[in-house]
Amino acid sequence: MITESEVKGIFALLESVSADIDHACQVAKLSNSLFSELSVLHKLGEDELRLLYYSAMLHDIGISVSEKGHHKNSYGLIISDQTLNLTDVERAVIANTARYHRKAGPKVSHNEFMDLSGEDRRVVEVLSAILRIADGLDRTHMSLIYRLSCRISDKYVWIRCYSDYHSRFDEEAALKKSDLFENIFGHKVVIEWETG
Numbered sequence: 001m002i003t004e005s006e007v008k009g010i011f012a013l014l015e016s017v018s019a020d021i022d023h024a025c026q027v028a029k030l031s032n033s034l035f036s037e038l039s040v041l042h043k044l045g046e047d048e049l050r051l052l053y054y055s056a057m058l059h060d061i062g063i064s065v066s067e068k069g070h071h072k073n074s075y076g077l078i079i080s081d082q083t084l085n086l087t088d089v090e091r092a093v094i095a096n097t098a099r100y101h102r103k104a105g106p107k108v109s110h111n112e113f114m115d116l117s118g119e120d121r122r123v124v125e126v127l128s129a130i131l132r133i134a135d136g137l138d139r140t141h142m143s144l145i146y147r148l149s150c151r152i153s154d155k156y157v158w159i160r161c162y163s164d165y166h167s168r169f170d171e172e173a174a175l176k177k178s179d180l181f182e183n184i185f186g187h188k189v190v191i192e193w194e195t196g
Contacts (some may be wrong), residue, residue: 014058024059026145033149044123054130064128075098100180128180159189
């Protein structure tokens with residue numbers, strides 16, 4: 001469970017780099033919903049949900065260094081941060097999860113990922129897969145989705161997005177970024193919209 005003190009620390013770090021806090025909060029909200037809705041697939045618990053919250057809130061802080069390669073910059077800023085009260089393992093999991101919110105997923109050629117234990121690598125893979133979809137669902141940074149729900153079958157995961165407006169841009173981004181999720185869980189992601 002995330003504490004009030006932890007939330008204050010995260011917001012202080014976001015403000016220090018002039019991050020898009022609205023986008024961070026929306027991605028954290030969507031990540032939380034996906035995590036809860038998909039628990040039968042990933043089988044992770046409250047400790048991992050806390051790490052996902054950190055990762056979602058901090059995934060874009062690397063933009064303060066440079067837009068190009070900002071996922072790698074986010075990793076570096078989280079690893080080097082001295083303000084958040086995290087263990088070394090927690091910090092490494094959060095930094096790796098944030099690093100994989102875009103572009104390539106985790107690979108054996110990535111030393112920072114391979115330095116993690118096998119269990120922690122699995123956590124990073126799952127959390128990154130969720131974070132990528134959540135980030136895609138707010139690609140416009142307009143926080144259009146106010147709720148989502150999921151249905152799971154043997155081969156598919158349907159994500160129903162509740163919104164006043166159907167954003168094809170957000171939908172396409174989320175589908176593009178669902179590659180890691182589909183590889184890990186073997187379920188094709190389908191996005192549906194409930195508007196009006």
